[in-house]
Amino acid sequence: MTTASAPARPFTSSDGGAPHYEQQYLDLMAHIWRNGHERIDRTGVGTRSVLGATMRFSLADDAVPLLTTKRVFWKVATREMLWFLSGETNIRPLVAQGVHIWSDWPLDRYRRETGEAISMEAFEARILADEDFARDWGDLGPVYGRQWVNWPRYEPAPEAGEGLYRQASRGHNQIAALVDAIRANPGSRRLLFTGWNVDQIDAMALPPCHMTYQFYVADGRLNGLLFQRSCDLGLGFPFNIYGLALLTRMIALQCDLEAGEIVWQGGDVHLYLNHAELVEEQLSRRPAGAPRLRILRRPESIFAHRIEDFAVEDYEPQRSISAPIAV
Template sequence: MSQTHYEQQYLDLMRRIWSEGDERRDRTGVGTRSIFGATLRFDLAGGAMPLITTKRVYWKTATRELLWFLTGDTNIRPLVLQGVKIWNDWPHARYVRETGEDIALDEFVRRIAEDEAFAVRWGDLGPVYGKQWVDWPTYRYRKDGLYEPGEGINQVAELVESLRTNPGSRRHIIEGWNVAEIDRMALPPCHKTYQFHVADGCLNALLYQRSCDVALGLPFNLWSAALLQRMLAQQTGLEPGEFVWMGGDTHLYLNHEALIEEQLSREPQGYPRLDLVRQPDTIFDYRIEDFEVRDYTPHGPIKAPVAV
């Protein structure tokens, strides 16, 4: 009896949403089919990764985004300079809305790359993922009854320390949902809560995602979360164990029909592996050159519009 390919659960989820999901209006106005509460599980032993093969996933782009999160930066310019486009639509939409200038997205991105002052003014996304991960804001109470900013909390650094010194803890968590700052974010965190668990020398991880675009977003989310797990395991001397993904509002956009039908017509192929070619001094010192994927032979890419 042949083993079921790890990707089949992703395709089954896509098929279920498209055939059984509740059709609803959404924030973007595009419309979705949605289910609530989904779970996927992946074994990361032996270098395995949940890298989707029924379409090409640009894993280096997702990796550059994760490394950007770990810097705490919230401006798109470092991503733009690396050719990463996944966050461009939100600041562009804000620029058009606030200035009334009907500038094309490509021209806006070019100005972000070439004009640092313009990028400072218009490229910032607010206190999104990286800010919350490595510089969660705190406040001190003053004698005059007012509050002033305190030293930010580096959740990622504290997580590494707790995994090393107190592996049995139930508090190995990275949280992105800062209620006080959501209104200042270009997009509230979708992959919001990460929890880690140590057992038998292995690091297991669980990601709870409040909102998930299964066609475009989830392949990136699966890769990035599993990659973070692999990096944390290396930094703490543990073996990578199981990665569990949980979705709240798990949906497909109605204008992704062509992508969905094409992808569901394809069969998974191959078992890609990830090698970490270097162990940096800290979790914050990884570079794109530190990651090598082998045996990845996916089907071709499938394009679809992003709902902003």
């Protein structure tokens, strides 16, 4: 088994206090790379993985757990979150904003089903130029946003026979219901939503990895927990943890609460075998800095946010590290 050339090492903040918030991530990365089980995965690339991991991050004083050992493109992640909250499942609005993180899956399907060796650039250009092409080839199926804000509901269909049901024209908006529930009953143990709709998994381009979110109110603070069934620690986690922090802050704002902490729990946490350069480079770096996430406007609804509502300050990461994505 190959090991990282420069293992993560404890890092103490400049004032001699607690380790930097990112150190727990680097320690987990080093542990998986050295000790993880090598497995053949769905993509065929292969991974080293462990079952079960937990990290905690404070959101006090506008803190946000953006990685500092490599650049995380937080505006891309924010645009993705706003796309989720819109209920949209087609990549066209993302591509129009210069966001390409979901394009690999419909491109792969197009190549397989048509046999055309089209480039990513040409495929995305057709998505933007041709609404019919985008409808046919840009949709990802009932992925995150559909489940979050339009989970299918069923109602009696007496015209079809006793005991039969039909799908209602409007689904269940889990996010709106969550905000209402936090405001009405902050001590509830049912403050959660999920994207794992077992009836529609096979229709999704990718079943939800960050699948279940739960929230907990204490001492006037909203705390968020994410259970992630599958986590690409190298490429996916930096977006996932920022997304959890962002969503917790957005919900707290709507519920007149401060943000407390977030808890991330991973099921199958893995590093792809072709990410050796990413792992070794990142583990050779030392985390530093304390970025802040500011929300500049409180709209009438969590669904009315715009990208201009968010600002990240004091974020001075080291350069980005590229690595191939496994589709």
